[in-house]
Amino acid sequence: MQKKLHRTVVAKAKTVWMDGRYLPLKKAQVPVLTHSLHYGSAVYEGVRFYKTKSGTAIFRLDDHLTRFLRSARAIGMHLPYSKAELTRAAITLIKKNGLRDGYLRPLAFYGGQMGMSPVDCPVRVVLAVWSWPQHFETKAITAHVSPFRWRDPKSIVFDTKVAGYYATSILATLEAKKSGFDEAILLDGNGYVTEGPVENLFMVKNGRLATPRAAGVLPGVTRDTIMRLAKVKGLTVTEKNITVAELKKADEVFFCGTAVEVTPVSHIDKKKIGSGQAGAVTMLLEDNYRKVVHGEEQRFKKWLTDV
Ligand SMILES: Cc1ncc(COP(=O)(O)O)c(C=O)c1O
Structure with a gap:
């Protein structure tokens, strides 16, 4: 293993x-x-x-x-x-x-x-x-649906990173590890999928991407990057309510964020997602993301600040 x-x-x-x-x-x-x-x-x-x-x-x-x-x-x-x-x-x-x-x-x-x-x-x-070369040690990771609910957007200023908000992320991360999973997926008060403790989430079904609405998650810089790259590649991205059942039936699921970059999810609650490996759309976007951050895509060089 x-x-x-x-x-x-x-x-x-x-x-x-x-x-x-x-x-x-x-x-x-x-x-x-x-x-x-x-x-x-x-x-x-x-x-x-x-x-x-x-x-x-x-x-x-x-x-x-x-x-x-x-x-x-x-x-x-x-x-x-x-x-x-x-x-x-x-x-x-x-x-x-x-x-x-x-x-x-x-x-x-x-x-x-x-x-x-x-x-x-x-x-x-x-x-x-x-120096932080890689957040997770393996390429595709396992996740579970956390027993903890995500922070209520009405209890916080949702598009900000205030340290105190991250108590929920700490609880969910500890619980995921204790249960033998690499990462947690948190649901909102209505039971819809939101995100991971420190990363956004996308699913792919029949070649189309979907991600939870920005109002219920931290609208990440990487999430925005992925949406723009998907658009350039002619892929459709819908922001919508996603149920756990829908997520588990997806062909591909991946997390994204500055720390985790693009990280495919192989299993959710032990249910294999697609082939159980990084899918074609995830790999395409991951490859593209890598090129953009390394300055290999002229049109996105505006996102780079030279040191
Ligand atoms: C809760 C949460 N969601 C998503 C993200 C990903 O955001 P970004 O892509 O801006 O790093 C982060 C990281 O900052 C986060 O803390």
Whole structure:
């Protein structure tokens, strides 16, 4: 049997950027009475950078930073840095760490005092980078339908990445692992499919793609990329309510996100999906995605920020 382990991320960062300064990782520390540590009042992004023929480039940085700023606003946080400043810092940081490809983690959090309201807390901002070649160890992964329900869009600002929201993702991930699956698929309050703990989901039936509506999921940058690439390839993509029964009868199912990139799902709750391997549409999109992030598709070079 194939070994299917979640890859443990070893942060190999030497230098991080914290509140405007480049520091050795060991020196970038926070006090224990930090608001976000207690209440989840932090916002974060996950961004990848890749080797291209003309050097390293960050994929869709501007879109990630737009969401970063939106996430901050959602919890009343005024970031003391502009997108342009964060972009410059990210580029310098990647260079300082000598990485050709890897993962960039922008994080903003409330420091300071205790009590639910963060209005008087200082805002701290960090950028860290590390090498993260692959999120899952195997190509096609298994998933199960989680007993935990996805976050209600009425309880959160849905198109943001606020750390506290991710409690559900942690619960679902632990439960999936405990039950012997690689990943969880969460349903909404009405029992429709939403997404994975940190990634969006697509299904393919008779050559047509479908994905849950944006209003019930985090509308991911990768989801958007896949939809655009599918369009270029002449594939139909419908955003709609998807039932578990429909998902299990799909010819192909795949997850997508910055961390997992394009990851095919071989089984859901032990039911084989299609052939149990990456299907033709998934492979086509994965190949195309890979080319785009590596700067091999001229028309999408606008998505790359050179380092
Ligand atoms: C809940 C959730 N869904 C989907 C995604 C994928 O989003 P993106 O493609 O922007 O990385 C993420 C990752 O940020 C996420 O946390």
